[in-house]
Amino acid sequence: MAAKTLLTALAVVAALSACTRVGKDYTSRMEARQQAYAAAAGEPVSSFRYFSLWSWEPLSDSELAIYTRANEAWLLDLDGKCRNLEFTNHIALTSSASEVSAKFDRVITGGADAPCFIKQIRPVDIKKLNSPQEGKPREIEEAARPAK
Numbered sequence: 001m002a003a004k005t006l007l008t009a010l011a012v013v014a015a016l017s018a019c020t021r022v023g024k025d026y027t028s029r030m031e032a033r034q035q036a037y038a039a040a041a042g043e044p045v046s047s048f049r050y051f052s053l054w055s056w057e058p059l060s061d062s063e064l065a066i067y068t069r070a071n072e073a074w075l076l077d078l079d080g081k082c083r084n085l086e087f088t089n090h091i092a093l094t095s096s097a098s099e100v101s102a103k104f105d106r107v108i109t110g111g112a113d114a115p116c117f118i119k120q121i122r123p124v125d126i127k128k129l130n131s132p133q134e135g136k137p138r139e140i141e142e143a144a145r146p147a148k
Helices: 002-040
Strands: 047-049 055-058 063-069 072-078 091-095 099-101 106-108 116-124 140-144
Touching: 002 063, 047 116, 091 099, 099 116
Parallel strands: 091 140
Antiparallel strands: 047 099, 055 063, 063 072, 072 116, 091 106, 106 116
16 A cells, blocks of 8 residues: 555656646747747837738737738737737737737737737847747737727
8 A cells, every 4th residue: 555655656746747847848948939039029110011910929928929921020019918828729910901000909819808909019030030930820810990
């Protein structure tokens, strides 16, 4: 019985150790991506126009990369924490006539979540970005800006 208890305790400790390592790996990967985007981002602009929204990459709960083409990206700094941004499967952006504007438009992560205001927009130099987004792009829904 004591051997069984000891083996169970060792298994629990091993599992918890693995979870901690995975969490640290995820955190360091996210920090590396944030640093890469920050280094490749230019000076703030008031807005960007798009023909279509190609993909997106969450960098934290207050920072997001939006791809309007495979070779054109924008770094969005959000006002406060955007609930579920790092874990949602889709987002929506508000816009007016295919133009997303800082301080007016929002990122929407889900029906029950409050929208996140876009505080700042910076163009990303994809050539400077260490490793551009890979894999299947994430889809973005477009939403009209609500009338005031």
